[in-house]
Amino acid sequence: MKQSLQRMARDIRISKKVLSYFVLILLAFFFLGPLLWMFSTSLKDRTSLFNIEWFSLPWHWENYTYALTMIPFWNQLKNTLIVVVLNIIGQLLVSSLVAYGFARLESPVKKPMFILVLATMMIPSATMVIPSYILFKHLGWIDTLLPLTVPAFFGHAYNIFLLKIFYQKIPFEYDEAARLDGAGYLRIWWQLLLPLTKPVLATIAVFTFQNNWNDFFGPLIYLQSVENFTLQLGLASFSGMYRVDWTSLMAAATVIMIPCAFVFVVAQKYFAQSLSITGLKE
């Protein structure tokens, strides 16, 4: 009696497991299928494009060379990299310096100012588009990369908030000890706190990369001439220029996704970590 009950329990467990895997694989197809389809299309011959086949030989790698010459790929890659790199540098340096001020220094105006930082976090990004456009028009920055890079060097509320939390977790005794040894505020930040917060800085770098690499709305608003386009904008204009050529379009899409996928794989732990940081838990 006891044995048969045990066996039944085991059978239920196994069948539940089988069902779980079934659903998991089905869902995996939903999430990965489109990417496989993209890749498979990118290697197809333009005439056999409309056959529903996942793998058809021979592979037409020339679609890639074709796609990369259709849009001024290297030039747009250069623009994209300028934006991405400058944003990462700006965010890491300035946001962390400002966060250091909020976390470790005392001032009567600190509290009201931090509330202001939090308040700017609440402003929906879409509502800043037209106002910022007006500003950059005044400054004569339209159709340059300046609107996409310069603001990074003034800190970003969210990153300041994130780093402040981390700086506060580091014992204050460290600062005091350093100060007794004659270190100034800047040196405490640079030599003591920055190295201790490397994982958060890496997380911010990864997200800054991802956001700027994938940003479409900003470039769409601020850039006008093709030689200033970023890759996203180049890709978006790709389909408008010619009759939709799906094979090269999918080749270009694949190329644009590769760096993001690569960063995701390499920096996976930071993606997971970011969720625990964002204040959802503790």
Added chain:
Amino acid sequence: MKMGLEKIGLELATSTHKGLSQKQRESMFFLIIVSPWILGFLLFTLFPIVSSLLASFTSWDIITPPEFIGVGNYIQMIKDSQVWQSLMNTLYYTAIGVPATIIFGLFIAILVSQRIKGIYMFRSFYYLPCVLSGVATAFVWKWLLHPMFGPVNYYLFLLGVDGPGWLADPLWSKRSIVLYRMWFIGGTMMIFLAGLNAIPREYYEAAEIDGASKKQCFWRITLPLLTPSIFFCLITGIIASLQIFGEVYIMMGSSADEYTRPFLHYLWMQAFTFQRMGYASALTWVLFIIIFVVTLIQLIMQKRWVYYEVDK
């Protein structure tokens, strides 16, 4: 230690010498350190906000000087049927998309919270779309949903279903965009996963001893303890949905019409196709107020349903 104390003494001496106390110096240094942010706030946030508020009361093509027209833009907006249409489309994306994302996101999170072999791999697969570019993936989905040659309709055909025209069909175009957005559910999944992992196992053990069924455990333990996560997804999901733009812009191209065009797309058109900066500024302020009010209502309502553990 003695050396250190001497140094403090020295520091105090020099600071009083300059007429500034240690506190004042620290406060001054604080202002210097955060000055980039203050400058950035004044230049990139406050100035644009104020100037766009002023611009919203003008008729302005950005080339010739603005002309003050009072609340003219706001009155015109009420009469502009396209404003209402685009607003309704945005509300559709929000009202259908956000609950769907939360329900399926929770389902998937529970599925991948099981401790079984290979589960980390599945989590990565599901999250992968979230790190990929919006432009490229929108094209991929446009191609997947191609009414004639797309694989989706091909497989539907094999199943004996006559697939819809998806993006080309006025009835299905909005649903297609919601479906595309569901592909990015991985972020929601991760948030729920973090929430699920934070629920103490003892609660379930205690419930099991008391003879509670799995169903009861879900409704009485899991769901109430997940309400903070649900609330977070709801707030961020709604804010993001009200700002839908890129996916429709890419997937619909120039054929974005009254059936699909979201509010932000209409706003963008007014600003950059018709050069009506004053009107676009007014629309921006309306969008801001809508998002603000919706968020405020949620913050007030949360007291009724979001459960926070007291001892924390």
